[in-house]
Amino acid sequence: MATVVIDRLTKTFPNASRPVLDEVGLTVGDGEFLVLVGPSGCGKSTLLRLIAGLEDPDHGGISIDGTDVTYLPPKVRDIAMVFQSYALYPHMTVAENLGFSLRMSHTPREQAAAQVERVAHVLALETLLDRKPAALSGGQRQRVAMGRAMVRHPKVLLMDEPLSNLDAKLRVAMRGELMRLHQREATTTLYVTHDQVEAMTLGDRIAVLHEGRIQQVGTPQELYHHPVNVFVAGFIGSPA
Ligand code: ADP
Ligand code: MG
Secondary structure, three states, rough: OOOOOEEEEEEEEOOOOOOOOOEEEEEEOOOOOOEEOOOOOOOOOOOOHHHHHHOOOOEEEEEEEEEEOOOOOOHHHHHEEEEOOOOOOHHHHHHHHHHHHHHOOOOOOOHHHHHHHHHHOOEEEEEEHHHHHHHOOOOHHHHHHHHHHHHHOOOOEEEEOOOOOOOHHHHHHHHHHHHHHHHHHHHHHHHHOOOOOHHHHHHOOEEEEOOOOEEEEEOOOHHHHHHHHHHHHHHOOOOO
């Protein structure tokens, strides 16, 4: 379990006239499911990449459980990330995909098998373990991607629009799966989407990012009934 604290995090890409993230502050509580929303291009993926250690900030800090990880290599941060494109290994079976990171970290074989079995059970993948990704549906592939992220029990789970490649019906079904999964595992989660309904149904709290800044953080009800500005109201708020 882990708390993530983001403090005045600023990121400017080369040749950009202003920072994409401008002194962003945000705390994801221990076991919380926090949804980050905002329009396309507002810097959601960049924020996740900074937390994962795939980019360095201009300044500002990221800490996990009180440890400053801002400039630590990705490997030691104990963070798992699920992307929009699933990027499963096509030549490996579901079981091999799920177990890959355990093999890389030299987890003893029996323990690895038990961990793969556990996520396969949680994600209802037991009957698919011998299949290759090409023989799976979109929803099944996405479940494998989530299982692969969760198999090592990461402290923090980052998800970047993980459902956006699925059709509408499957997206709704997967929302339910995600909620059940989170109830079971209670992994501290930062979940990015540009889908308001997804944000409202999944988030313990929602953070709205716009023009480089977090405009508001609150429960879905708070944002819906008491948006702090016109942007939040337009994005999430009640039409009244
Ligand atoms: P979002 O995920 O909210 O759609 P991104 O974080 O992907 O937004 O991108 C935010 C902005 O930063 C965009 O204007 C994008 O073009 C720019 N950007 C993202 N990555 C890079 C990069 N590696 N180099 C230069 N500009 C980038
Ligand atoms: Mg993005």
